[in-house]
Amino acid sequence: MIRTDVFFLYLFVMAGVTYLIRMLPLVLCKEKIENRFIKSFLYYIPYAVLSAMTIPAIFFSTGCLLSAILGLVVAVVLSLFEHKLLTVAIGACGTVFIVEWIMSLIK
Amino acid sequence: MSAKQLYLRGIKDGFPICLGYLSVSFAFGIFAVGCGLSVWQSILVSMTNVTSAGQLAGVPIIAGGLPLIDIVITQLVINLRYSLMSVSLSQKLSPRVKLLQRLAIAFCVTDEIFAVSISQKDELETPYMIGLITTPFWGWTIGTTLGALAGDILPAMIVSALGIALYAMFVAIVIPPAKKSRSVALCCLLAMSMSVAFRFIPLLQKVSSGIAIIICALVSGLLFAAIAPISDEKSGDGSDQTSSGKAVEA
Structure with a gap:
């Protein structure tokens, strides 16, 4: 077991670094950016970040590849019809659950 | 919209994130205790960091008693993406969001909270952001607690199904603008x-x-x-x- 004082030292440093990374840009960039290139960059960044985080990680987010693929397909179809985030999330989770349940029956 | 309505809308929008966090932090709770942290230590790590990848990398360093600088470097490297998100988010916050409020909001800039924030049509006000942070924060904390207390409360199939929730949400955020x-x-x-x-x-x-x-x-x-x-x-x-x-x- 880790000594309590040592634990708190590590916890403090870990939380501190994580917080500074988040806090400094949010507090320092107070002015609206006018530069068109930077504005365009900031416009694309979120979608690029989310895309990179989702693919290929989503394929390894469930019990097996097949349920993940079908979950993704359902999420994409629901999103194309612009359903709410919660609907899409529940649709994908439900699909994964049903697929893995059927697969457990077959086994 | 009144402050209360904004807050409640934030709570509502944070709900799918909370759902996803429950499963991810549940897994983290199991992992942290497995690494040798006690239950309360695992919970404190979650409540003070609120970052999945960073915590997964940090806990073995704490538990293994590795040099302090290791934790600085891993957190910097893994979490640097948050600074990109914070720059983006800073442009979307209403001018009415004051310094202290920015300091509070910064605490919970996570992938998912950022994703939902930027998908909003309007500028972001403080009550909305506080609401948006509340549900996921408690989902993250409660999930860690449950995972740390008893790794096998939830059937594996439910944990597995919840694992896709966060990614499904990302899909729902990216597809509509990509379609247009x-x-x-x-x-x-x-x-x-x-x-x-x-x-x-x-x-x-x-x-x-x-x-x-x-x-x-x-x-x-x-x-x-x-x-x-x-x-x-x-x-x-x-x-x-x-x-x-x-x-x-x-």
Whole structure:
């Protein structure tokens, strides 16, 4: 077991670094950016970040590849019809659950 | 909208994030206790960091008694993507959000909270952001607690099904704008292809996943900002943000 004082030292440093990374840009960039290139960059960044985080990680987010693929397909179809985030999330989770349940029956 | 309505809308929008966090933090709770942290230590790590990848990398360092500098470096590398998100978020916060409120909001800039924030049409007000942070924060804390207390409360199949929740939400955020703008769609495709390359090409696999995401996003974002800059009138900062910063078709 880790000594309590040592634990708190590590916890403090870990939380501190994580917080500074988040806090400094949010507090320092107070002015609206006018530069068109930077504005365009900031416009694309979120979608690029989310895309990179989702693919290929989503394929390894469930019990097996097949349920993940079908979950993704359902999420994409629901999103194309612009359903709410919660609907899409529940649709994908439900699909994964049903697929893995059927697969457990077959086994 | 009144402050209360904004707060409640934030709570509601945070709910799907909370759902996803329950499963991820549940897994983290099991992991942290497995590494040798006590239950209360695991919970404190979650409550003070609120970052999945960072915590997964940090806990073995704490438990193994590795040098303190290791934790600084891993957190910097893995979490640096949050600073990109914070810059982006800073442009979307209403001018009414004061310094102290910014300091509070900064505590919970996570992938998912950021994703939902930027998908909002209007500028972000403090009550909305506080609401948006509340449910996921408690989901993260409660999930960790449950995972740390008893690894096998939830049947494996439910944990597995919840695992896709956060990614499904990302899909729901990216697809609608990608459907409307070809440049957004292409930018996303580029980021995805790069991310796949980092995952499967042996030499690129050496790059940590946190850094890989930063590289994918920076390259795709910079490239498309250069070849398909957004039009000025559409990227306005204020009142009519219905099509905020819609990209000019390349």
